[in-house]
Every structure is written in structure tokens, then in C-alpha cells.
Amino acid sequence: MNQYLHSIRIDTEKCNGRMKCMRVCPTQAIRIRNGKAVIIEEKCIDCGECITACPNNAIIPLTDPFGELTKFRHTVAIPSPALYAQFGREILPEKILSGIKKLGFDDAFDLAFTCGEVSFAIQEYLREYKGPKPLISNVCPTVVRLIQVKYPALIDQVIPIDIPRELAAREIKKSKSKQLGLKEKEIGTFYLTPCPVKMISIKQPAEKGKSFIDGAISISDIYGPLLSAMESIEKGSYRKALENICILGIGWAMVGGICRTLRLKNSLAVSGLSEILKVFDDIERGKLRNIDFIEAYSCPQGCVGGSLTVENLYISYNKILKLIETLEFEQIKACPDIREVRKLYSQKYFFIDGKLEPRPLRPLDKDLAKAIKKRKEKEDIYELLPKIDCGICGAPTCLAFAEDVVKGEAELTDCIFNLPQKFADLSQELSELLNKSASLSSIRSNISKAQNKKD
Amino acid sequence: MKMSNEDELSQHFEITGRDFSNAGKASTSIKEILQEIGIDSSITVRASIAAYEAEMNVVMYAKKGVLTLNITPEKLRLKLEDEGPGIGDIEMAMQEGFSTATDEMREMGFGAGMGLPNIKKNADRFEISSTPGIGTSLDITFCLSQTEKK
Numbered sequence: 001m002n003q004y005l006h007s008i009r010i011d012t013e014k015c016n017g018r019m020k021c022m023r024v025c026p027t028q029a030i031r032i033r034n035g036k037a038v039i040i041e042e043k044c045i046d047c048g049e050c051i052t053a054c055p056n057n058a059i060i061p062l063t064d065p066f067g068e069l070t071k072f073r074h075t076v077a078i079p080s081p082a083l084y085a086q087f088g089r090e091i092l093p094e095k096i097l098s099g100i101k102k103l104g105f106d107d108a109f110d111l112a113f114t115c116g117e118v119s120f121a122i123q124e125y126l127r128e129y130k131g132p133k134p135l136i137s138n139v140c141p142t143v144v145r146l147i148q149v150k151y152p153a154l155i156d157q158v159i160p161i162d163i164p165r166e167l168a169a170r171e172i173k174k175s176k177s178k179q180l181g182l183k184e185k186e187i188g189t190f191y192l193t194p195c196p197v198k199m200i201s202i203k204q205p206a207e208k209g210k211s212f213i214d215g216a217i218s219i220s221d222i223y224g225p226l227l228s229a230m231e232s233i234e235k236g237s238y239r240k241a242l243e244n245i246c247i248l249g250i251g252w253a254m255v256g257g258i259c260r261t262l263r264l265k266n267s268l269a270v271s272g273l274s275e276i277l278k279v280f281d282d283i284e285r286g287k288l289r290n291i292d293f294i295e296a297y298s299c300p301q302g303c304v305g306g307s308l309t310v311e312n313l314y315i316s317y318n319k320i321l322k323l324i325e326t327l328e329f330e331q332i333k334a335c336p337d338i339r340e341v342r343k344l345y346s347q348k349y350f351f352i353d354g355k356l357e358p359r360p361l362r363p364l365d366k367d368l369a370k371a372i373k374k375r376k377e378k379e380d381i382y383e384l385l386p387k388i389d390c391g392i393c394g395a396p397t398c399l400a401f402a403e404d405v406v407k408g409e410a411e412l413t414d415c416i417f418n419l420p421q422k423f424a425d426l427s428q429e430l431s432e433l434l435n436k437s438a439s440l441s442s443i444r445s446n447i448s449k450a451q452n453k454k455d
Numbered sequence: 456m457k458m459s460n461e462d463e464l465s466q467h468f469e470i471t472g473r474d475f476s477n478a479g480k481a482s483t484s485i486k487e488i489l490q491e492i493g494i495d496s497s498i499t500v501r502a503s504i505a506a507y508e509a510e511m512n513v514v515m516y517a518k519k520g521v522l523t524l525n526i527t528p529e530k531l532r533l534k535l536e537d538e539g540p541g542i543g544d545i546e547m548a549m550q551e552g553f554s555t556a557t558d559e560m561r562e563m564g565f566g567a568g569m570g571l572p573n574i575k576k577n578a579d580r581f582e583i584s585s586t587p588g589i590g591t592s593l594d595i596t597f598c599l600s601q602t603e604k605k
Contacts, residue, residue, distance in 0.1 A: 150490075153500040281483060284500065285507045286573075363493020368528040368599065369462040371492040376464055403491075 007046045007062050007196035012036050014058035019391045021050035021059060026273040027149070031404070032394035042361055045145040046197035047273060047298045048307040061196035061308060064215035069104055072188030072214070074180055076172050077105040078165055079192035081112050081253035082303040083219050085316035089323060091230065092241040093250075099230035103222065105190070109172060113336060114164040115249030119261040120341040121161050121350040126262070126292060134268070134283060134291040135159050137258055141201035142298035143276060144356065148206060151280050152358030162352040164252070165191050165198070169212035191216045194253075194306030195299060209354035218308040239330075246334050247327045254317050255302035258295045260324075267293040272300045364406060378406045386417045460527075464492075468522045470513040472539065478514040481522050482506035485533075488524065494531065498597050501577040502531055505595050508570045509535045515560055516540060517590065526599075533595040541587040549575065549583075 017035040029043035030050060037050075037058070051059045069075045077100045084093050093110060100108040122137075129135060136158050138144050147154050169189040177184045191198060193216040202211045251257025256269035268291055270279050276296045282288050299305035304320065305313035327333075344350065364378070365371040378399075385398040393414040395401035404410035412418050466488070468481035486503040494502075506522065513520035517539025525532040542548045551572045556565055575581040580596035 152496045281479065284486075285479070285482070285504060358496065360493075360496060361490065364491055366493070368492065368494075372462045372464045372526055372528065375488065375492050379466075 006039065006041065006044050007198075007200040008039070008044075008048070008051060009060050009062055010037050010039065011058045011060055014056045015054075016056060016058075018055060020053040020055060022391060022394075022396045024049045024053040025396065026277075027146075028396050028400050030396070031409075032391075042359075043149070045142050045149060045298075046200050047142045048196050049273075051196065051307045061199070061218065063193065063196065063199055063218040063221065063308070064190070066104070066217065066221075068215045069188060069190070073182050073186040074176060075105050075107075075188040075190060076176065077101075077103075077108045077190050077192055077217075078111050078168050078172070078213070079108065080165070080194050080198075080219070080303055081115060081250055081320075082194035082306060082309060082316070083192050083222075084112070084250065084323075085253045085304045085320045086219065086223060086309060086311045088319055089326065092238075092245065094236065094241040094244050095230055095233055096226070098233050099226050100192075100222075102229040102233075103225055107176075109168055110244070110246070111164055111168055112246040112249030112252070114168040114171075115252040116246040116261070117249075117336040117341050117344075118161060118164045118167065118350065119248045119258060120336060120338050121345050122159060122258070122293075123262055124342060124345045125159060125161055126264070132157060132289070134266075134288055134294045136283075137293070137295040138352075138356075139163055139252070139258070139295065140297045140299075140303075141197045141206065142195075142273075143296045144201075144206045145197075145359070146273070146276065146298070147280070148356065148359035149361060150277075151284060152360055153284055154280065155356050155358055157283070158356055160352050160356075161350045164249070166212055166352075167350065173212055188214045190214060192219055192222055193217065194219050194303045194309045196308060197298075205354070207352055207354035207356050209352065219306070220308045220310050223310045242327065242330060243332055243334055245323070245327060245332070246336070247324060247332065248335050250327075251320060251324055253303045254320050255295065255297050257302065257320070259293065262293060264292050266291045267295070269295050271297045271302055271305070273298050364403075374406045378402045381405050381412065384412070384418065385415060390416075392416050462528055464488075464524070464526045466524045468510075468524070470510055470517075470520045470522060470537075472513060472516070472518045472520075474514060478511060479507060481510045485522075485524050489526075489531070492526065494526075494599065498531065498599065502533065502595075502597050505574045505577045506533055508574050509533065509593055509595070511565060512570055512591075513537045513539070515556065515565060520590075529598070529600045531597040531599055533593070535593040535595075536590065537592070538590045541589055541591055542583075542585040543587050545583055545585060 015036045017032045017037065019032055021037050022030040022032055026047060026049060027043045027045055029040045031038050051061055079100065084096060087096060097108040097110060126135060136154065138158050144158060147158060172189055173184040173187050176187045189212060191213050193199065199216040202213045202216055205211050248261045251260050255271040259267040259269045270276050297303065301313045301317045304316040363371050364374040382399055382402040385402060387398045389397045393401050393410065395404050401410060401415065405412055468484065470481055482503055485506045486499060489499040489502060510522060517537035520535055520537030523534040547553055549571050574595060578595045579598045582594040585591040
């Protein structure tokens with residue numbers, strides 16, 4: 001009966017309830033019940049922090065296995081530019097794409113080029129947009145979900161231009177089916193993903209439209225085989241490989257990459273959920289009205305920091321940065337044709353299908369008067385708690401525990417600091433029971449004495 | 456702190472003048488309470504903005520102040536009492552663009568002269584009174600039920 005799909009699953013065999021995930025979860029969506037982690041579906045925004053935190057690898061991202069490829073007549077891999085960031089300046093996108101083809105895909109698509117097109121499209125949108133500012137990038141699905149859950153007032157500020165991977169998949173299906181004489185559904189498009197949330201944005205897009213991507217394969221799953229596959233590829237011309245890189249799109253793998261291409265006077269690039277919360281609070285208060293555009297990624301440093309990547313995120317961030325600097329130095333500007341993009345833009349080619357709707361959390365009660373009463377109860381319960389957020393009750397903070405108690409999802413005695421009271425109550429009950437049984441036995445013995453007398 | 460009435464929630468937030476590192480905390484807490492209770496999101500946004508502007512006025516100009524949130528099923532009320540310089544000419548202060556903010560405050564993104572007018576714009580009812588040299592009090596109301604609106 002889950003209304004929301006999520007990109008992670010907890011392996012209860014492996015989970016031993018060490019609470020690491022519960023403590024890192026930025027939306028307090030995890031509880032420990034009967035010694036195992038449980039996810040509160042409505043609160044989870046699929047950021048993947050818990051996957052990295054779990055010492056037992058008990059939190060499993062739901063990406064697709066390689067075997068899914070056999071379901072299609074023709075398969076195309078669409079690697080996130082974050083894949084390019086996993087390799088140094090020596091292994092350029094061209095080689096990576098050839099390596100992917102050796103792994104069993106019929107083709108590999110360079111997403112950086114589409115990213116470049118979308119950069120231009122965003123520029124167009126920013127130019128004609130007249131509503132409240134700043135506009136917010138929709139490229140990180142976790143951020144989009146955060147806005148739906150916690151900042152519903154900002155929904156209209158989320159850019160309605162579709163994300164590059166979706167546009168690319170749509171285009172691939174269309175052109176390949178024509179080219180090969182196949183049906184669109186016979187062409188499998190697979191995103192090579194740096195994080196699990198992309199999986200969910202494919203299975204259940206936030207805008208409720210339909211995704212053109214058929215599956216997502218984790219970068220960490222493909223990394224090893226890809227390295228081996230690339231060993232046998234002959235080294236081509238370095239200059240030529242460089243000339244194939246779209247400078248506008250390559251930066252999309254890292255925070256600041258989009259802002260860099262838009263050349264705006266006032267834009268911000270934010271990464272890491274706790275930082276995003278601060279910035280979004282400020283937007284909601286109207287403090288950032290002079291900022292035109294904000295790109296925000298839940299992972300530190302952007303997609304290169306995704307939980308399904310391999311390379312250290314600062315190193316991969318730097319690799320992309322150096323690659324951009326090299327391109328700038330060599331004056332290589334392989335870009336989409338802006339006139340072509342403008343033409344497509346005016347035909348609404350880039351706009352997302354469907355509308356983003358808020359996804360507010362369930363209130364304490366549907367009835368306002370009851371909700372107010374429960375909120376007061378929560379405050380009262382909180383006062384009884386030690387406020388040290390030890391987590392032993394299974395909730396991340398005393399305040400979260402108080403809410404669980406009010407909602408009837410936990411008992412006050414689950415708090416060990418309230419255990420002495422529980423013991424006192426129990427011993428009281430026990431002594432009453434003992435007294436009862438003692439008096440009962442004395443009654444019994446009296447009766448038997450009386451009976452004896454009769455005899 | 457606690458009121459006797461069962462379906463009335465009342466909470467106080469103390470605000471210290473010049474304490475910029477904690478500025479915004481009261482209005483964030485208020486927003487969270489409203490979301491938990493399930494107040495309509497458009498009202499929550501308007502009330503959070505009003506609370507934030509009121510809070511920032513204390514941080515920037517007053518010595519200290521208390522912001523009180525009061526909710527019943529009929530209405531949501533924000534009351535602010537501060538100890539500070541007060542406002543000499545309320546009519547002037549209510550005009551958009553009027554501000555006595557220093558350059559430093561403007562550098563931080565405040566002092567556009569939007570504070571009080573912004574509170575009034577977002578509220579369903581707004582009252583202000585002030586005694587120069589003593590302090591200012593604001594009474595900001597949002598209607599939650601249809602009957603209250605009339």
C-alpha cells in the first residue's frame with residue numbers, strides 16, 4: 001500500500017540496527033523497530049545518505065541488473081557525465097563510450113551534448129520568465145522531492161525544462177526506431193547513474209508524466225567491467241577526442257556546472273542537503289529575490305558525489321574542472337547550435353510533460369482542532385524526555401520520538417529514561433498480584449481449616 | 456506557557472537584538488509547527504514570511520522581543536512585543552521603501568523598506584502600535600476558518 005516508490009530497500013538479514021542510517025537521514029525518515037531499520041515512506045526523499053552510512057551494506061539501491069538488456073532488440077547506454085569524471089584526463093569520453101559498447105550495449109550516447117542544449121534552453125527560459133525568482137534547477141530528483149515535501153511554495157520556481165537524460169532518451173527512441181525499423185518500445189535506453197534516486201525518477205517521475213528511460217545501471221556496477229573493456233581499445237588522436245567534448249555539458253556532473261554555462265550575473269550553486277535547506281529557507285522568506293537561478297544537488301559537489309560512484313568526489317570534481325580548463329585553453333568549443341536550440345525551444349521541444357505537484361507530509365491529524373491538541377501533547381511528552389537524542393528508542397531525536405508517541409507509532413516506555421517508571425509500575429502491579437495471591441492463599445487455607453474442622 | 460483551552464496552542468519565542476547568528480530560527484520553528492498541524496500551505500507561507508519580517512525587525516532594531524504564536528481552529532495569531540527605540544512615525548514606516556537601516560544591514564539584504572508593508576500585505580489583519588523609546592507591538596492575524604474570514 002505504498003503511495004510512493006523508493007529507490008532503496010533494507011535487507012533485514014544484514015541489518016543489525018546500528019542506527020547509523022537513522023542518524024544521517026536528513027528528513028528523519030528512518031526508525032529502528034525490533035532491531036531493524038524501517039523507512040517511513042512519505043518522509044523519504046531518496047537522497048541515498050543511508051546507503052553510504054550503513055556499515056553492513058544492508059541498504060540496497062534498487063538499480064537494474066545487466067540482464068535487463070536482453071529484453072530489448074536494440075540497447076543504448078546514456079551515461080551520466082559523472083561517469084566521465086571517474087576517469088582522468090587520459091581516458092576521455094570518446095574512449096569511455098567505445099568501452100561501454102564493448103560491454104554489450106549496441107550504442108552509447110554522449111549526454112554532455114544534450115546537457116549543452118538544455119543549458120541554452122534554460123537561458124531562453126530565464127530570458128522570458130517574469131515570475132518570482134530565483135528559478136531552481138530540476139536536475140537533482142532529490143531536490144525536486146525535497147521541494148514537493150518541505151517547500152511546496154517554491155514549486156512554481158522549479159524550471160519546467162525537461163532534464164537532459166529524458167530528452168536524450170526520447171530522441172534516441174525516436175531516431176533509432178526510424179533508423180532500424182523497430183518499435184520505440186523495442187529500443188532499450190539505459191541510464192548509467194551516479195545515484196539511486198535517478199532510478200525512482202525513472203519509475204515514478206515527480207511530474208507524474210512518463211519516463212523515456214527503461215532502466216538505470218549503477219556506475220559502481222559498471223566501473224570494473226568498463227575498465228577492463230577499455231584496456232584493449234587503441235589510443236586514438238587526443239586532440240580529436242577533446243574536440244568531441246561539449247564544454248557546456250561536461251560540467252553538469254559537478255555543482256556549479258550549469259551556472260558556469262549560463263553566464264548569469266546572479267546565480268548560486270549549492271550542494272549538500274543541509275546547505276540546501278538553509279538556502280531554500282531564505283528563498284521562501286523572499287531574501288534571494290535578486291538571484292536569477294539556483295542549481296542545487298543533494299550530494300556534496302554535485303553528481304560526482306553520488307553514492308553509486310567510485311572515485312573520491314573531490315578528485316572527480318577536480319578532474320571535470322581540469323578537463324574544462326583544458327578545453328578552454330585549447331579553445332575547443334564543441335557546442336550545440338544555438339539557433340537550432342532556439343528553434344526547438346519555440347516549438348516547446350524542451351518543456352517537461354506534466355506538472356509538479358506538492359507532496360506535503362501527513363499532519364498530526366486531519367482535523368485542525370485535534371491536530372492542535374496533538375501538537376500540545378507532543379510538547380508535553382517532549383518535556384518528559386531526556387533531550388539527549390540517544391536514539392535507543394528507535395527514533396533519531398527525542399522530538400521525533402515525541403511525535404511518534406502522539407501518532408501512536410511508539411510507546412512512551414520505549415524511552416529507556418522512562419523505564420524506571422515502567423519498572424515501578426510493573427513492580428507495583430507485581431506486588432499487588434503477590435498480595436492478592438497471598439491473601440487468596442490465606443483465604444484458601446482458612447477455608448481448608450474450616451473444612452477440616454467440619455470433618 | 457500552556458493555555459487552559461484544549462484546542463488552543465500558544466508558544467513564545469524570545470528574540471535577541473543584534474543576534475544575527477540565530478536570526479530566523481523563531482520563524483523557522485513557527486513554519487515547522489504550522490506544517491505539522493497541517494495548516495494550509497499558502498497560509499503557512501504567508502505566516503512564515505510575516506513571522507520572519509517581524510523577527511528580523513527585532514534583530515535589527517530592538518534590544519529584545521518576544522514573538523508569540525497562537526493557534527485555534529479559527530485563527531492564527533502572531534504577536535510581537537519588543538523593547539527598543541520604537542517607531543516615531545508609523546505612517547511613514549508603513550510605506551514601501553522607507554527604511555532606517557544602516558549600510559551594513561542593506562549589505563546583508565535587509566533594509567529595503569519592505570518589512571512592515573510586507574507583513575501587512577501577507578496578513579489578514581494587522582495592527583501596530585509603538586511608543587518611541589519604549590518599544591513596538593505588532594498583532595498579526597490569519598483566518599483559518601471561513602466564518603472567521605467574514
